[in-house]
Amino acid sequence: MVTAAPGEDRSPALALVNTRRLSAGGSVDDLAEPHGAAAWLRRHDLPATALRPADVARLSELRGAVRELLAALADDREPDPAAVTTVNAAARADAAAPQLVWRGGPLREWRSGRPGTVDAAVAALARDAIDVAGGDLGRLVRPCEAHGCVRFFFREHARRRWCSTTCGDRVRAARHQRLVVEQRGASAE
Template sequence: MVTAAPGEERSPALALVNTRRLSPAGEVDDLAEPGDATEWLRRHDLPPARLTPDDLPGLLDLRAAIREVLAASAEDRTPAAKAVETVNATARADAAAPQLTWLAQPHREWRSTRPGSAEEALASLARDAITVVTGELGRLVRPCEAHGCVRFFFREHARRRWCSTTCGDRVRAARHQRLVVEQRGATEGPR
């Protein structure tokens, strides 16, 4: 299992974009099959009970759109209009309405008008992406700086550059190897 990037526990939209990544064996997609995608949604407390093959393209399109929106936020640029439209259309695909609950005191909760549906899950992810890029967390979104890594994270420490210790260790090992080769070349001199 891959270690979660900083911020994934606070933002399911950030966790969603990191379901597609590169590994030493090649590209990995945690949402390649409807069963995998259903399990991922369940682990992130999102409906539905079962995602159908017809629901999967919408989830993958949303992931690509959110990736573009987060990348644009991190790069301080305007995202592609298609990505913004996909996020907005998905966010409004399931209406949420405030509901009154009364335990010890009144409490307002936003609830789906289509509970348990794929639309509810996708709309929740899209609304989270909107909240991230328009709120305090938007300025913290960063791509991992390790060569070959495509994940994003919330950079909450000024010195953090990588999404995981694995990526940081890879960068440090490559830097060490480069220095060893340079030192070897300097001591051997020209031939």
């Protein structure tokens, strides 16, 4: 199991983007097949009944659109309009409404009109992406600076540059190796 990037616990849309990543063994895609995609949804409290390949394609398309939004935020640029259209359409896939619940006091929760469906999961992910992009978390979105890493995270500490300690360790080890090689080259002259 890969370590979650900072912020994935607060934003399922950020976690969605990071379902495609690089590892020592190559490219990893947690949404590559229906069983894996359904397991990922369950882990993020977005249960969906039996997924079909078309459902996986919808999740993958949403992931690409959300990735474009996060990249645009990190690069301080306008996103591709198609990504915005995709996210907005996904947010409308399920009619959700705020509901009052009482747990030690009044709370507002969004409740799906079609709980347990792929539409509900896709809509919840898209609405979270909209909340991130249009809210305070949007300014914290950063891509990992480690060579070869494609994940995003919320940069809540000014010195943080990597999505995980693994990426940070990899960068520091590469920097150390470069210095050793440079020192050997300098002493050989």
